[in-house]
Amino acid sequence: MSAPNKSYDPVEVEALKPEEIERMRDEALAAFAAAGDLDALAHAKTAHTGGTSPLALANREIGALPPQAKAAAGKLVGQARGAVSKALAARQAELEAERDARVLVEEAVDVTLPYDRVPAGARHPLTTLMERVSDVFVSMGYEIAEGPEVEAEWFNFDALNFVPDHPARQMQDTFFVRGTTPEGTATEGDESGVVLRTHTSPVQARTLIDREPPVYVVCPGRVYRTDELDATHTPVFHQIELLAVDEGLTMADLKGTLDHMVQALFGSDMKTRLRPNFFPFTEPSAEMDMLCYVCRGESVGNPDRPCRTCGSEGWIELGGCGMVNPKVLVACGVDPEKYSGFAFGFGIERMLMFRHNVEDMRDMVEGDVRFTRPFGMEI
Numbered sequence: 001m002s003a004p005n006k007s008y009d010p011v012e013v014e015a016l017k018p019e020e021i022e023r024m025r026d027e028a029l030a031a032f033a034a035a036g037d038l039d040a041l042a043h044a045k046t047a048h049t050g051g052t053s054p055l056a057l058a059n060r061e062i063g064a065l066p067p068q069a070k071a072a073a074g075k076l077v078g079q080a081r082g083a084v085s086k087a088l089a090a091r092q093a094e095l096e097a098e099r100d101a102r103v104l105v106e107e108a109v110d111v112t113l114p115y116d117r118v119p120a121g122a123r124h125p126l127t128t129l130m131e132r133v134s135d136v137f138v139s140m141g142y143e144i145a146e147g148p149e150v151e152a153e154w155f156n157f158d159a160l161n162f163v164p165d166h167p168a169r170q171m172q173d174t175f176f177v178r179g180t181t182p183e184g185t186a187t188e189g190d191e192s193g194v195v196l197r198t199h200t201s202p203v204q205a206r207t208l209i210d211r212e213p214p215v216y217v218v219c220p221g222r223v224y225r226t227d228e229l230d231a232t233h234t235p236v237f238h239q240i241e242l243l244a245v246d247e248g249l250t251m252a253d254l255k256g257t258l259d260h261m262v263q264a265l266f267g268s269d270m271k272t273r274l275r276p277n278f279f280p281f282t283e284p285s286a287e288m289d290m291l292c293y294v295c296r297g298e299s300v301g302n303p304d305r306p307c308r309t310c311g312s313e314g315w316i317e318l319g320g321c322g323m324v325n326p327k328v329l330v331a332c333g334v335d336p337e338k339y340s341g342f343a344f345g346f347g348i349e350r351m352l353m354f355r356h357n358v359e360d361m362r363d364m365v366e367g368d369v370r371f372t373r374p375f376g377m378e379i
């Protein structure tokens with residue numbers, strides 16, 4: 001219990017003397033000014049404005065004063081506390097501004113400094129597309145078959161029923177590899193019997209010689225033709241070949257397999273169409289088209305909706321196909337009375353071009369990561 005108020009005597013209440021209040025205020029202001037950072041200011045704040053600070057204690061003393069003295073003392077303390085909190089806010093703002101300016105400098109990132117990590121590369125989209133197409137068939141039970149890129153003329157042409165004077169056998173179409181005769185002299189041009197394979201079809205012959213039917217293989221690989229590199233040609237490109245040889249295979253199996261492939265790659269409403277054609281190693285042979293994956297055929301006869309991808313034809317040419325010519329089966333030791341087969345082959349570059357709107361084939365061969373990166377890191 002507090003004692004009853006005595007009569008007012010300012011001398012008795014030391015803490016409320018004007019000089020004392022001024023001193024408390026000045027000490028607070030000095031402490032704030034001396035605080036060199038926000039931590040120091042926080043300490044000074046507790047010491048000079050907290051519940052046990054001299055001014056807070058003085059403020060509490062006011063209650064003990066006789067009524068006639070309260071107003072003057074209250075004004076005095078109030079002004080002092082006002083000045084203190086104003087100085088505190090000002091110093092706080094000043095120190096925060098200093099800190100912000102310092103952080104901006106200290107934590108600045110120099111974006112021109114050399115990059116210290118080896119940038120991740122990207123797989124070439126031709127590789128990923130080739131794997132993706134192969135996967136469609138692997139998931140159907142096909143195996144991957146491979147063959148050499150430097151190939152015997154016999155596998156590339158003869159076994160596939162190319163007649164001896166077929167134009168593809170000429171040096172303006174095919175790269176012949178210079179060889180050595182048994183006598184040790186260099187062979188010239190097309191005498192060597194060795195070529196850079198012009199298509200993946202020699203793998204058909206190699207596979208049939210190696211394995212007993214039933215044969216279900218898919219062969220992705222690099223092929224060569226003597227074309228100049230330009231926007232739509234490249235002397236080195238990629239094909240995927242498919243070969244199935246079994247009892248009772250028909251053109252309907254070929255068609256169903258092609259439809260399955262384009263549906264797996266381009267969507268379930270896709271389909272293919274076959275147009276008669278000629279290849280020495282298939283009979284009958286066909287050119288295979290797939291429905292234009294952009295307009296889905298809707299641009300045909302529809303001038304309001306032209307399609308740039310298929311030139312409003314509704315179809316995109318994919319490659320060649322057909323039933324394996326019995327002569328090829330015979331050349332490879334397979335009985336054509338018992339077995340039949342189908343095959344198809346198409347270019348990966350072309351598919352990449354229309355599937356991803358790549359306009360210039362040269363971009364695919366230059367090896368610039370700025371081309372490959374946007375295709376992402378699909379594995």
Ligand code: PHE
Nearest residue numbers: 199201320321322343344345
């Ligand atoms: N090898 C042919 C080409 O390069 C494509 C093809 C493959 C055709 C298999 C029929 C069967 O054009």
